[in-house]
Amino acid sequence: MAGLITRFAPSPTGPLHLGHAFSALTAWDLAKAARGQFLLRIEDIDTARSKPAFDAQIHDDLHWLSLSWPEPVMRQSERRTAYDAALAQLEALGVTYRCTCTRGDIRTALAAPQEGAPLIGPDGPIYPGTCRHAGHDNPAATIRLDMARATALTGSVGFTETGPLRPGPHQFAPDFLTTHVGDIVLARRDIGTSYHLAVTVDDAAQGVTLVTRGADLFDATAVHALLQRLLALPTPAYHHHRLIRDETGKRLAKRDDSRALSLYRAEGASPTDIRRMVGL
Numbered sequence: 001m002a003g004l005i006t007r008f009a010p011s012p013t014g015p016l017h018l019g020h021a022f023s024a025l026t027a028w029d030l031a032k033a034a035r036g037q038f039l040l041r042i043e044d045i046d047t048a049r050s051k052p053a054f055d056a057q058i059h060d061d062l063h064w065l066s067l068s069w070p071e072p073v074m075r076q077s078e079r080r081t082a083y084d085a086a087l088a089q090l091e092a093l094g095v096t097y098r099c100t101c102t103r104g105d106i107r108t109a110l111a112a113p114q115e116g117a118p119l120i121g122p123d124g125p126i127y128p129g130t131c132r133h134a135g136h137d138n139p140a141a142t143i144r145l146d147m148a149r150a151t152a153l154t155g156s157v158g159f160t161e162t163g164p165l166r167p168g169p170h171q172f173a174p175d176f177l178t179t180h181v182g183d184i185v186l187a188r189r190d191i192g193t194s195y196h197l198a199v200t201v202d203d204a205a206q207g208v209t210l211v212t213r214g215a216d217l218f219d220a221t222a223v224h225a226l227l228q229r230l231l232a233l234p235t236p237a238y239h240h241h242r243l244i245r246d247e248t249g250k251r252l253a254k255r256d257d258s259r260a261l262s263l264y265r266a267e268g269a270s271p272t273d274i275r276r277m278v279g280l
Contacts (some may be wrong), residue, residue: 004036006210006239008062009199011043012054015260016061019214019244022278026241027212028067029280039206040069045076045191045198061261065271074206076198083193086201086231087143087186093230095150096186098141099131106130119180122196122220126182143187147178150230157225163239165215172222184223200224204233215240244278 008024010016016024031038040062044050090096101109109128110118118125132146151174158171185194203211203224211221218240228235264274 004031004034004210005039005206005208006031006036006212007039007041007203007206007208008067008212009041009043009202010058011046011049012051012058013046013049014054015262016058017244017259017261018264018274018278019259021061021065021261021274022244022280023212023214023241024062024067025065025275025278025280026239030210030212030239036209038067038069039074039208040067041074041076041202041206043076043195043198045193045195047077047191050077057262061265064261064265065274074202076193076202079198079202079205080192082201082205083187083198086197087193089231090145090186090227091143093150093153095146095153095230096143097132097134097146097183098136098138099127099144099183099185100134100136100138100141101127101130119182121181121184122217122223123182123184126180127184129183132183140189142185142189144183145186145227147181147183148174150226151177154226154229157222157229159221159225159235160237161240162210162237163215163241165240165242166218170222172225177222177226181219181223196220196223196227200227200231200233203236204228204231208236210237210239212239212241214243216243 006027008027010020028038030036042055042058044055087096106125106127109130110125120126127144131144156171156173158169160169161167184196186197187193221238221240225235227233261274
């Protein structure tokens, strides 16, 4: 892919583990093979959980793996103005609303007998739309995307998958997005944005042409393709890679400290050993 730009975008809320190493190395290898560019982005919008020590360790571990990137790196904690501008653009389109529901409120609404088993979307149980027509104007409320209004503007949206798991073009119809994705959060009351909004705005700002990330985020990509259309941003290609799992088949998470790269390093492992462990 000519002019390929991809990225690795970890959150500094814990140590990097083997799964992160696989994702970063996959992105690096794709960029190197295409004579493209590899970027590092620090996704630290969750300032309460993000720690400078983990941020520093991310850099140290990636340099140990022989990866490099342009400096300075983009940090989401420094980009609130860009996210506010995107929110204002979506609000001007009439596709947002304010929501005062707590997680407990949502669980209660979804537990009602007439609702049946809740559908699960990219953000978990799909929001039942309690506040969709309530007209809340509380500036501290969560901001949600009105998926029905959004898809009325965009129609079907899609992206091209270049990874080996589900290669080819993928299209998502309005009915699918309203039923299986729902009114996702655009801005949480505590951080002023959300993963979906921030990653969409940042990929465009960095000129990313190939998003490299785990297969567990495949469904979320439909959300990002929709936001790209609404915000008049380019849609990159996507490479969703396999996940690194433990011996029980469960994907690795930040709490899997026993598989932290720093521990393998302390035990004398080399970057070549890490590549072998993750199947590269």
